[in-house]
Amino acid sequence: MDKTTRKLFRPALLVLAVSAVLGSSFARAAASEAELASLGKTLTPIGAEAGKNADGSIPAWSGGMTQAPAGWKPGRLDPFKDDKPLFSIDASNVDQHADKLPPGQVALIKAYKGYRMDVYPTRRSCPVPEVVAEQTKKNATLAKLGADGWQLEQVLGAGIPFPIPKNGAEAMWNYKLRYTGMGRRAQISALMPDKDGSYTENKQWAYEIYPFNDPKVTGPADVGGVESKLLYDVLSPASRTGEGYLIHAYLDKPQDAWIYFPGQRRVRRSPTFAYDNPIAGFDNLYFVDQINVFTGALDRYDYTLVGKKEMVVPYNNYKLIDKSNKFKDMVGPEYVNRDFMRYEKHRVWVVEATVKADKRHSFAKRVFHFDEDSWALLHVDMYDAKGNLWRVQEGSLWAAPDVGACITYETQMYDLVARRYVVDNWTAEGEVIDLSAVKEGRVSNATFSPDEMRRRGER
Template structure:
């Protein structure tokens, strides 16, 4: 009898630490996406103070001076800053700043946020709205994996932190596109060193209009990327191909190194492993604030709050890299706005390991981009603060992730990536690319020898 009791207790204990399956919301709750919520799940109304306006459809008008397939304009270039937050007045705004942002003021007295009028520019095609409504009732969490979703935000009315993070991973950013980017490491003495001058082809099968939840379940892949480095000279000719799957354990990535003249499969394209896409400066799960699997952490939804975050930064498209680079992006060329964000805490799961056992993410309610993230080290010190800014692309339409990076608050180093200002073509929307584009064979055939 005692053995039976112990066996049952052990079984219950096992289930208590396993991630549970969570089903979608009811049809009645999903109907809010047609009334009080935006079609992607944000609160449609503004805030009580009037500092956050109501969402009225986003920005879908062609930008004057915008050249699809070329350079992009700034739809809000006439806006002037409402005020600036500096080390002298930061305490006045502390309740609307992330921990990492406040730490930046302490470490760098010349750090500054120019706060502009809030523009709720987020938008998406109608078919994405339609799929988001369907996902609200059909998508579910099976452990750490999202299932049953397709072609829209999977959990527009989230109930858990894991659901918010999947919204970030599966956010609308177009189906097929090409980016030309530069990326820079900032040394502890403030010197910029180029890590990547590259061309990236990106495709999201999750947003193929002829797809379905059944197709997603069968093929499992939701995101693909191929990066070819054209510089700096020491890295010219290198290439990286990656394919992400709902089951993160099956993510795949390959790298082509010119010195070896061969393609190699990366053994662990995940989590806190350094990624070749940034010359090892950032880990895989720090790209665009978070880009990892969820199975190493327990995720807690801490609610919503109003926060100053980088937003609508089309102005970065017209600025040369040299004018942006420093210990942090030049405040003269960064736009910050007040928005509502979901706050998600990540704590290292029992039995797992990670260099950052605790993290906190701030995810925009309108775009679902986790625009800010803070990470603590094993000693409990605030270690890194991560950021991703977005920009308006009416030709999608959408407001999508752009430049990103982080500051190491302990070592004093930094990274500023995905800069477009020196490029003649910026976030080019393309027709659907062949699946063979994102294979190691294709990368081997195009590699520099």
């Protein structure tokens, strides 16, 4: 762990790091009666600290945004549009704030002239639906990992598996199975800016389903071990129009993936769509398991729960999805236009992942930062085998009261070696962000089969 990550963790929670070490056998004790009783009281229903922090800069959680403001639709309304930045962090003062920043943000500020972080008032906007609270409380005594320390043996759907995590693998599962609704449909774009300010756009229709967000699920067997299913219909660039990509992500093994080639009208299995295999069309800047900030099996790393820390992270990023904005104004040659980013101080869980001795990965170490109020992944620092910071990726987060969840969709990834960046899942210029597509029958499990992908391509 580097010095910046090591400093200023909450002393009471350093016990968690010790627990991670002492629990190396991964025999997990269920939540105690006292811990269970704290959920919904001193802790929120999914395990965040309910109270404010010492100086009041992080307010108490009061339930989050449970009611949709008048006129609400994703991308059509910013509930906090009248907020003004409290201060900005840039090259002139970054050292003063470094203890509240991930090392990757410090590196970006120091690497790129004009890069800044505008810090707004903290809004704990993430709601917790009643069913999620109920399922989480049950999981606190029921969910468990396997003997290998990372596979998930038992968990109920629609709840956080380990609201009071004892090790890093449990925290990772909280992220992977966090509640975001049953699925979605959206028109998204991945942009790869060039150094002259121009950019290549990969536009797609995206369809996603998350079977574990169904409260009827009683364990992995109910959903065939599937964590999520994703389908992408490519709209641009012209050279790839009509292509289709289907991904089945599993709980305990690498993804299955299929590609539809319109010229051949054939679906082919992709044998290498997992881990650090580069995604086609991104100049080796973007790996498969960086999709949605992190995806895929947990088997290549050991995970240490470092603790919880107050940090400045992306939050309530309604500007990124605002459909009055244009991509040409949002992207610059070196980084995302800072006027479109919002940062706030929140408490985050920090997990350090190091490659296992008998495994390999291009990223020898990753440091994950999870929002305590939603278990969303807000920032990842990625290091090479020599311990050098290589890539920095941030997620975005915005509350969606219509589905009772905080959504993490848009991501930004910076490569400090290539000095280029990629953004993915941007929706500002897309036709729609449909968060109720599964609930209302516009997307179903039948959507995510190779045969259906072939049928769609031949229409």
